[in-house]
Amino acid sequence: MRRVVVVPAYNEERTVGDVVRSLIRFADRVIVVDDGSTDGSAALAAAAGADVVSHLMNRGLGAALGTGISAALADNADIIVTFDADGQHRAEDVARLVAPLEAGAADAAIGCRTLERNGMPVSRRTANWIGNALTAALFGTWVSDSQSGLRAFTRAAAERLDLTTDRMEVSSEIIREVGRLGLRLAEVSIRPIYTDYSLSKGQGFVVGLKTAGRLVVKRVLQK
Amino acid sequence: MSNHPIQFFILAFVGFAVSRVVSRYREGKLQTAPMIGWAAFWLATGVVSLLPQVATVFARIVGVGRGVDAVMYVAILGLFYGLFRMFVRVEQLEHQLTLIVRAMALKDRAGRSKQEPTAPDAGAPIKAYAEQESRGHHRVL
Ligand SMILES: Nc1nc2c(ncn2[C@@H]2O[C@H](COP(=O)(O)OP(=O)(O)OP(=O)(O)O)[C@@H](O)[C@H]2O)c(=O)[nH]1
Numbered sequence A: 001m002r003r004v005v006v007v008p009a010y011n012e013e014r015t016v017g018d019v020v021r022s023l024i025r026f027a028d029r030v031i032v033v034d035d036g037s038t039d040g041s042a043a044l045a046a047a048a049g050a051d052v053v054s055h056l057m058n059r060g061l062g063a064a065l066g067t068g069i070s071a072a073l074a075d076n077a078d079i080i081v082t083f084d085a086d087g088q089h090r091a092e093d094v095a096r097l098v099a100p101l102e103a104g105a106a107d108a109a110i111g112c113r114t115l116e117r118n119g120m121p122v123s124r125r126t127a128n129w130i131g132n133a134l135t136a137a138l139f140g141t142w143v144s145d146s147q148s149g150l151r152a153f154t155r156a157a158a159e160r161l162d163l164t165t166d167r168m169e170v171s172s173e174i175i176r177e178v179g180r181l182g183l184r185l186a187e188v189s190i191r192p193i194y195t196d197y198s199l200s201k202g203q204g205f206v207v208g209l210k211t212a213g214r215l216v217v218k219r220v221l222q223k
Numbered sequence B: 001m002s003n004h005p006i007q008f009f010i011l012a013f014v015g016f017a018v019s020r021v022v023s024r025y026r027e028g029k030l031q032t033a034p035m036i037g038w039a040a041f042w043l044a045t046g047v048v049s050l051l052p053q054v055a056t057v058f059a060r061i062v063g064v065g066r067g068v069d070a071v072m073y074v075a076i077l078g079l080f081y082g083l084f085r086m087f088v089r090v091e092q093l094e095h096q097l098t099l100i101v102r103a104m105a106l107k108d109r110a111g112r113s114k115q116e117p118t119a120p121d122a123g124a125p126i127k128a129y130a131e132q133e134s135r136g137h138h139r140v141l
Helices: A015-025 A041-047 A061-074 A090-101 A123-140 A155-158 A169-182 A196-200 A205-219 B006-027 B034-051 B053-062 B069-111 B126-134
Strands: A001-008 A029-035 A051-055 A079-083 A108-112 A151-152 A185-189
Touching: A001 A015, A001 A041, A001 A061, A001 A090, A015 A029, A015 A041, A029 A041, A029 A061, A041 A051, A051 A061, A051 B069, A061 A079, A061 A155, A061 A169, A061 B069, A079 A090, A079 A155, A090 A108, A090 A151, A090 A185, A123 A169, A123 A205, A151 A155, A205 B069, B006 B034, B034 B053, B053 B069
Parallel strands: A001 A029, A001 A079, A029 A051, A108 A185
Antiparallel strands: A079 A151, A108 A151
């Protein structure tokens, strides 16, 4: 099965090269979506062996994932994995994540950082719990790590995803789609790598509030 | 009942606004429901400016006390509603911008790797959006 990994990257020159190099062994192709980065992310990703798709300007995580998934589908992917560029995921986890999909036991998988209680700072864990609770309250599906950037989809599932949010809301929107489409979801426990860098890149309180606000509006307008 | 110049100005403006609403409806640029809504809004404005007591009666009914207060509350609610619509509209525009940026990115990629037989139809998301739009799918409120 053709496995394509999509890496959304916005100004991640410090990590994106290593991330791509670590992934090559676990994927038939690595597509980096350079989301209007103003640093060397695109060139470094290409040098590391990725297929780089560049947004002319920064459009946000959801926009980058949408572009990456389209590109992967055009690339005849059978399995599509999303993987953060900030170095917080381990490439080995890709193999464990896609296993249930390749075995035909699930349509989508999410790498959950919370299943094992190690490594995650309390502030992160709290923020994550709020994200999970809000997602469940709005869209009716509880996932133990709704905001995780490590996910996998079968081709059929990816083709049916209807993602319309451009920013961080996309994580919750994907969970909504899992529920709406009745996808069989595998929650795979992963161990995140929290470095000072990946922690410093995290979204702040204000972004979190805005994301929550947009999700609520989205839900209200939903028919 | 005393007549103030302000009433004259408001009435003149209401007359102008109503005529605009009607002519836009005739041109087919305004649908029936919004036309009725706007006409009702302007006529109500005219009535309240001519007979301020009406606002007081309305205020009594809803229980706010003074007529002017009631008018203010309604105005503030209207402003919030307008703000909300604006927010939704901006979000839609941003998403349309994303679709353009995406189409360009995918087109660029397809152009780079000509050996790939299945180049993506880069314009597809935009076409799909236009189609939804024409079916009124994205028309909120
Ligand atoms: N912040 C941000 N990240 C983007 C954007 N576009 C793509 N990304 C990528 O999205 C991924 C996740 O972004 P982060 O800001 O690290 O998110 P996080 O707070 O760590 O979120 P978690 O995945 O829940 O840990 C990274 O690979 C980014 O490079 C954007 O416009 N802003």
